[in-house]
Amino acid sequence: MMTRLHLRERIRDRDQAIYGILILGALVFPMVTLFITGGSSAYISQASHAGTWVLLAIGLNVVVGFAGLLDLGYAAFFAIGAYTYAMFASSQLGSSPLHHNYHFPFWMMLILGMIVAAGFGALLGFPTLRLRGDYLAIVTLGFGEIVPNLVYNLPDWTSGINGIGGIDKPWFPAWITGPWAGANSISVIHDSVCRNPIAQTQFIPCFSFGFDPIAYYVLIVILIFGAVILVTNLYRSRLGRAWMAIREDEVAAAAMGINTVTTKLLAFAIGASFSGFAGAYYGASFGLVSPDDFLFVVSITVLVMVVLGGMGNITGVIIGALVIYFVLNTLLPSLASNAESLANTVGLGSLNAQNGDWPGLYAEVQRMQFLIFGLILVLIMLLRPQGLFPSRVREQELKHAAVQEEGSAVEEGVRV
Amino acid sequence: MSLHIKRGEVFALIGPNGAGKTTLFNNVTGLFQPTAGRVVFDGRDITGSKPHQVARLGIARTFQNIRLFDFMTCLDNVRVGRHVRMHATLWDSLFKLPRERREEEKTTEEAMDLLRFVGIAKHANQYARNLPYGQQRRLEIARALATDPKLLLLDEPAAGFTPQEKVELMQLVKKILTRGITVFLIEHDMKVVMGISERIVVLDHGEKIAEGSPDEVRKDSKVIEAYLGKSA
Numbered sequence: 044m045m046t047r048l049h050l051r052e053r054i055r056d057r058d059q060a061i062y063g064i065l066i067l068g069a070l071v072f073p074m075v076t077l078f079i080t081g082g083s084s085a086y087i088s089q090a091s092h093a094g095t096w097v098l099l100a101i102g103l104n105v106v107v108g109f110a111g112l113l114d115l116g117y118a119a120f121f122a123i124g125a126y127t128y129a130m131f132a133s134s135q136l137g138s139s140p141l142h143h144n145y146h147f148p149f150w151m152m153l154i155l156g157m158i159v160a161a162g163f164g165a166l167l168g169f170p171t172l173r174l175r176g177d178y179l180a181i182v183t184l185g186f187g188e189i190v191p192n193l194v195y196n197l198p199d200w201t202s203g204i205n206g207i208g209g210i211d212k213p214w215f216p217a218w219i220t221g222p223w224a225g226a227n228s229i230s231v232i233h234d235s236v237c238r239n240p241i242a243q244t245q246f247i248p249c250f251s252f253g254f255d256p257i258a259y260y261v262l263i264v265i266l267i268f269g270a271v272i273l274v275t276n277l278y279r280s281r282l283g284r285a286w287m288a289i290r291e292d293e294v295a296a297a298a299m300g301i302n303t304v305t306t307k308l309l310a311f312a313i314g315a316s317f318s319g320f321a322g323a324y325y326g327a328s329f330g331l332v333s334p335d336d337f338l339f340v341v342s343i344t345v346l347v348m349v350v351l352g353g354m355g356n357i358t359g360v361i362i363g364a365l366v367i368y369f370v371l372n373t374l375l376p377s378l379a380s381n382a383e384s385l386a387n388t389v390g391l392g393s394l395n396a397q398n399g400d401w402p403g404l405y406a407e408v409q410r411m412q413f414l415i416f417g418l419i420l421v422l423i424m425l426l427r428p429q430g431l432f433p434s435r436v437r438e439q440e441l442k443h444a445a446v447q448e449e450g451s452a453v454e455e456g457v458r459v
Numbered sequence: 460m461s462l463h464i465k466r467g468e469v470f471a472l473i474g475p476n477g478a479g480k481t482t483l484f485n486n487v488t489g490l491f492q493p494t495a496g497r498v499v500f501d502g503r504d505i506t507g508s509k510p511h512q513v514a515r516l517g518i519a520r521t522f523q524n525i526r527l528f529d530f531m532t533c534l535d536n537v538r539v540g541r542h543v544r545m546h547a548t549l550w551d552s553l554f555k556l557p558r559e560r561r562e563e564e565k566t567t568e569e570a571m572d573l574l575r576f577v578g579i580a581k582h583a584n585q586y587a588r589n590l591p592y593g594q595q596r597r598l599e600i601a602r603a604l605a606t607d608p609k610l611l612l613l614d615e616p617a618a619g620f621t622p623q624e625k626v627e628l629m630q631l632v633k634k635i636l637t638r639g640i641t642v643f644l645i646e647h648d649m650k651v652v653m654g655i656s657e658r659i660v661v662l663d664h665g666e667k668i669a670e671g672s673p674d675e676v677r678k679d680s681k682v683i684e685a686y687l688g689k690s691a
Contacts, residue, residue: 276553281545281547292526295527297510300542301543
């Protein structure tokens with residue numbers, strides 16, 4: 044009795060502590076980096092880019108972690124969200140067969156991008172969810188390849204390989220005042236930036252996000268916060284339990300009255316909708332989308348974030364996404380120059396010079412970047428096979444695979 | 460062959476291995492589509508219905524080789540059983556509306572009641588996987604009861620039980636009857652079958668070879684033959 048209560052308390056504690064640290068970190072991070080770098084916001088815009096990946100990981104976790112459906116084409120929904128926003132918030136459709144520009148506001152397209160991606164999720168799910176495990180993974184893989192190819196091959200609509208540029212920035216009407224009203228980077232604009240969503244030829248005075256990294260940072264933090272709340276609610280609901288039941292035993296779940304087809308479809312659609320959400324944000328923050336941003340490697344990277352962070356656990360995948368983003372975008376690119384200067388400091392400067400077959404330490408490390416990335420992944424999975432912060436379920440599952448004794452497994456679970 | 464189960468009785472289906480008992484269950488609950496014949500429940504033809512539709516109509520089952528949701532807590536296992544009687548929509552759950560919250564609370568209480576009913580309430584927060592064998596069977600019955608069935612199908616509920624556990628199981632089945640639930644069981648253990656069932660049908664090679672009260676079946680020569688072989 045005591046140990047059980049103890050276990051439950053500890054589950055609560057750990058996740059709550061991580062949430063606390065994350066929220067605090069999100070609040071303090073911009074101030075600290077601004078202070079350290081003396082006003083440079085480069086890190087802040089990197090952080091908001093990382094936030095896009097966090098959103099993606101949270102969404103994929105619904106499909107892979109909760110419902111146990113392996114989705115290898117997740118980037119397709121990301122692309123659908125991004126292109127939905129890009130096409131309806133730029134001058135792109137003027138040169139399409141529609142001959143009309145649409146400039147719908149970001150907030151509306153954020154919701155629409157979600158709905159469109161969810162729709163495609165359902166569309167893909169409908170014929171394929173009778174498949175199980177590996178077969179489903181292969182079909183989603185195919186879908187992930189089809190979408191970028193469609194984008195390449197429909198240049199009238201998507202401008203193909205060139206991508207869509209000049210995408211509108213998010214804005215607030217000027218009559219909404221807030222902390223941003225007095226900021227020097229976001230000030231009231233009266234020209235042709237903000238179109239009336241209903242009468243598209245009229246303009247309204249507004250505050251545009253422009254290229255202000257802090258504005259995007261605040262936006263993505265709010266989006267992630269919202270996503271976490273919604274996903275946590277789902278996890279602890281009737282639907283969340285139905286997903287887990289299907290993951291554990293589909294036949295028994297069906298016999299208990301769960302409609303497995305619609306439940307799996309919902310997992311797909313909801314996972315996709317978060318991706319569409321992230322896509323719209325991505326299009327807005329970069330102002331440019333191209334089909335090369337949504338290739339297979341994106342799907343795999345998100346999957347790595349989910350698996351490595353701890354499948355099925357929301358805090359785990361958030362941290363997984365941040366860690367992988369950091370490794371891929373900060374650690375690896377700077378590794379070569381760091382190795383070079385390290386060699387100089389420890390008196391091995393001769394390594395830096397090119398000599399016969401040896402291309403010099405810098406070039407060598409540069410070449411081995413992804414080998415090192417692979418090594419890091421292998422190392423993490425060896426040290427923590429359940430992911431960095433696993434859900435208690437996965438932890439038990441893997442423990443069981445190792446320890447066949449039933450009774451001792453309870454004790455193991457408590458001690459962790 | 461044809462079977463009729465009356466409301467409120469304990470009906471047993473017995474027969475040698477491979478006689479088709481579990482296949483019959485699978486056909487009734489929609490896991491397999493029958494190639495011929497009809498399933499009528501409550502005056503309604505449910506032949507070819509999907510498993511979740513059958514469960515909604517009020518037929519719940521347990522499995523011969525226990526199929527629990529291993530890595531969910533006992534409480535959650537039973538709450539999954541309540542799924543079909545819950546009404547929360549996607550939006551209710553997404554935004555945790557008060558209606559959903561109340562329903563969740565009610566469901567948790569109902570699930571705890573059921574765990575108490577089968578006598579494993581103290582394990583509510585343990586993974587189903589970690590329960591001892593006998594209690595896993597009880598949990599499976601609780602999960603099936605959570606769907607508010609009119610008819611409960613038990614597939615060899617006493618398999619692997621000690622004599623003491625068998626007695627407890629028989630008591631549990633009697634308790635289930637008092638809730639107004641009809642019980643249809645497959646069982647090999649004659650003590651259990653004879654002890655709790657009112658009517659028995661004996662199945663061999665997909666054919667009904669006997670039907671009647673426990674005493675009648677016990678004396679039936681065809682039954683003795685099917686179980687013990689023909690005397691020389």
